[in-house]
Amino acid sequence: xVSAFSTxxxxxxxxxxxxxxxxxxxxxxxxxxxxxxxxxxxxxxAMGCQREIAARIVRAHWxxxxxxxxxxxxxxxxDDCMIRKDHAPxxxxxxxxxxxxxxxxxxxxxxxxxx
Numbered sequence: 001x002v003s004a005f006s007t008x009x010x011x012x013x014x015x016x017x018x019x020x021x022x023x024x025x026x027x028x029x030x031x032x033x034x035x036x037x038x039x040x041x042x043x044x045x046a047m048g049c050q051r052e053i054a055a056r057i058v059r060a061h062w063x064x065x066x067x068x069x070x071x072x073x074x075x076x077x078x079d080d081c082m083i084r085k086d087h088a089p090x091x092x093x094x095x096x097x098x099x100x101x102x103x104x105x106x107x108x109x110x111x112x113x114x115x
Contacts, residue, residue: 001093002027004035005068007043010104012068012097017090028053071100 002024004013016031018024028048041058045065048054072078076096083089 001090002031003068003093003097004031007067010067011101015090015094015097024048025050025053068100072096076100 001015001017003015005011006013014031014034016027016034018027024047028044029052032042032053043058044053076099078093078096081089081092083092
């Protein structure tokens, strides 16, 4: 799964499933096409640093790593998830990101928030 994450808003903006027997390199251009990113700062990890992809982006990767991937791995247990059948991985990934977006968008002052 490839995700687009807004570091300023702390929200997941979109995701694209990586085709079977493929890798992120094929899914990244599809996700970039689905987003309106002209004039915006975009970061990507080393996997996506292909000439055609890198021509569209600039690096600012650690904010994404810390605000999205860490949250999904630690708070939602994504690295330990054993769901692999049919569309279940994509659906669960989307639900986790929706939940994270909702939690971050909630401005209610509560102890232990994910802000």
